[in-house]
Amino acid sequence: MTASAIRLTGVSRRFGRTTALDDVTAEVPAGVVCGLLGRNGAGKTTLMSILAGHDRPSAGTVEVLGSDPFEHADVMGSISLIRDNQRYPEDFKLKHVLRVVPRFHERWDAELAAELIDAFRLPSRTTVKKMSRGQQSGLGIVIGLASRAPLTVFDEPYLGLDATARRVFADRLLAARLDDAAARTIVLSTHLIDEMEQLLDHVVVLDGGRLVRTGTTEEVTAGAHSLSGAAAAVERVAAGRTPLSSHRVGGLLSLVFAGEAPAGLAEEAAAAGVQVAPVGLQELVAAFGAGDGAEVRAEREGAAA
Amino acid sequence: MSTTVARPASPVAVLALQYANPSRMVSIPLMILGAVVVVTTGIVVVLARSGADGELQSNGAIIWSLVGFIVAIGVQAVAVTFPLALALGTTRRAFTAGVLLTAVLESALLTGSALVLLGLEALTGGWFVGARVLGDAxxxxxxxxxxxxxxxxxxxxxxxxxxxxxxxxxRFGARGPMVLGLAIAAGAVIALLALAPAFGAVGEAFEPWWLAVAAAVVIAASTAGTYLLLRRAAVR
Structure with missing residues (x-):
């Protein structure tokens, strides 16, 4: 049986009248790369803050590496969370960061850090504050990967990275997963889902603060299908079913539905000239984020019934 | 498959974070100390040449020139480094202890430097012109x-x-220091109003060690206040 690195039960976080997270229950197994996916404002950063012990839920319980992370010295010492807008002391340069970080992460890999710094071409004379967006993302990746922290959390690590740097990150992430599979769980949020999908073992999809899907990447993508073709034909085949999203271009229509395609749909669709296809992770996440949440709630209630 | 936890981040690591770039914590305070000696000595020379009494017995130059910078060091020790310390896995408790360590080390650095300068001042007869900067009353x-x-x-x-x-x-953004400042000022005014009728008696009974007790109260209250404020602070 696989142990959970993260266990969330009914987690909510409210800021005044705004509900950033609403009753989220999910588990992430140890030793996986987990994608935290959803639109801007879905609650990803709030959830990461709670996972890292930077914030506390308004309701519900959080277990990370077996304990509530908030002010738990052993657990917090096992977590690295570099934010997309991470603040550093204004006068800090690369050398200051490298001088400090190993003191916080006992498993710091200086060789890997040096290799990544070269690969990302991080400047040594510029203060971190004056680094470009991509260079700051690169620095965050250096800290996160070289920390070898048992739970490493990346908040939008791809922001501003060029294609070469993104490839370096993907390669090193894969290597980290293989090298540290027994001891390391990596959670990352990203909007470049197509590019990351192959690296994600597990996903947690949020929309409007609510959990809409979680499970292995295969389980989640298997739980949806699409219909596409001439609009009239697609609407006829889809009659009576509520899609998660619809996308119309001219006379063509594409609908995404939750759940596996019902029996007989393939034959009916083929007869009508409509294509039934599996849905990629990016398309599914975009579908969940396309509506006002009503379809998601209806789908969730239907699934629970 | 299980994930093991790592060693927790220590207050000493927070201390290292504060001193990672020594210019702000070491070089600048020492330069301020040196500058005060130079400027005060220059003023003494000017006063002596103008025929005025050159002995500035209690100008308090060191205290007044350093206090603003020292308070700023304290503000920065929390406001600038807290988000990074948390990102690297520090608890608020360890962070507060690290800030306390930083304050002790920085105070020792300033005190040691002042002591050395006092020795030099004595050896040079008041920087060769009778100036009393570190020997100030x-x-x-x-x-x-x-x-x-x-x-x-x-x-x-x-x-x-x-x-x-x-x-x-x-913890509270821009409102926080403003409210804290107003609360302290209000408390001070109330205390002064309460003590006003006894000012004469207090003045007569005053002993220098009262200042040490007052400093201990400020140190304890500030450390506890820092922890309590950070305890509820979220990094977003």
């Missing part, structure tokens, strides 16, 4: 033990008070 009038007590406790109080204001900023 507010610093003990040349008594090394008094200078150590005043410099150390004043520095520690100022850094930790600054840290509490930094924590108020982290």
């Amino acid at each position: 507010t610093l003990g009038g040349g008594d090394a033990r008094a200078l150590v007590a005043v410099m150390f406790l004043a520095s520690l109080s100022a850094i930790l008070a600054g840290a509490a204001f930094g924590a108020a900023w982290v």
Whole structure:
């Protein structure tokens, strides 16, 4: 049986009248790369803050590496969370960061850090504050990967990275997963889902603060299908079913539905000239984020019934 | 498959974070100390040439020139480094302990430097012109033990008070330091109003060690306040 690195039960976080997270229950197994996916404002950063012990839920319980992370010295010492807008002391340069970080992460890999710094071409004379967006993302990746922290959390690590740097990150992430599979769980949020999908073992999809899907990447993508073709034909085949999203271009229509395609749909669709296809992770996440949440709630209630 | 936890981040790591770039914490305070010696000595020379009494017995130049910077060190020790310390896995408790360590080390650095300068001042006969910068009456009038007590406790109080204001900023944003400042000012006014009828008696009974007790209260209250403010502070 696989142990959970993260266990969330009914987690909510409210800021005044705004509900950033609403009753989220999910588990992430140890030793996986987990994608935290959803639109801007879905609650990803709030959830990461709670996972890292930077914030506390308004309701519900959080277990990370077996304990509530908030002010738990052993657990917090096992977590690295570099934010997309991470603040550093204004006068800090690369050398200051490298001088400090190993003191916080006992498993710091200086060789890997040096290799990544070269690969990302991080400047040594510029203060971190004056680094470009991509260079700051690169620095965050250096800290996160070289920390070898048992739970490493990346908040939008791809922001501003060029294609070469993104490839370096993907390669090193894969290597980290293989090298540290027994001891390391990596959670990352990203909007470049197509590019990351192959690296994600597990996903947690949020929309409007609510959990809409979680499970292995295969389980989640298997739980949806699409219909596409001439609009009239697609609407006829889809009659009576509520899609998660619809996308119309001219006379063509594409609908995404939750759940596996019902029996007989393939034959009916083929007869009508409509294509039934599996849905990629990016398309599914975009579908969940396309509506006002009503379809998601209806789908969730239907699934629970 | 199970995931093991790592060693927790220690207050010493937070201390290292504060001193990672030594210019702000070491070079600049020492330069300020040196500059005060130079400027005060220059003023003494000017006063002597103008025929005025050149002995500035209690100008308090060291205290007044350093206090603002020292408070700012305290503010920065929390406001600037807290988000990074948390990102690297530090608890608020370890962070507060690290800030306390930083304040003690910085105060020791300032006190040690002041002590060395006092020795030089004595050796050079007041920087060759009879100036009394470190031998100022507010610093003990040349008594090394008094200078150590005043410099150390004043520095520690100022850094930790600054840290509490930094924590108020982290916890409540711009409103935090403003409300904290107003609350302290209101408390001081109320205390002064209550003590006003007894000012004469208090003045007559005053002992220098009362200042040490006051500093201890400021140090304890500021450290506790910093922790309590950070305890509820979220990094977003």
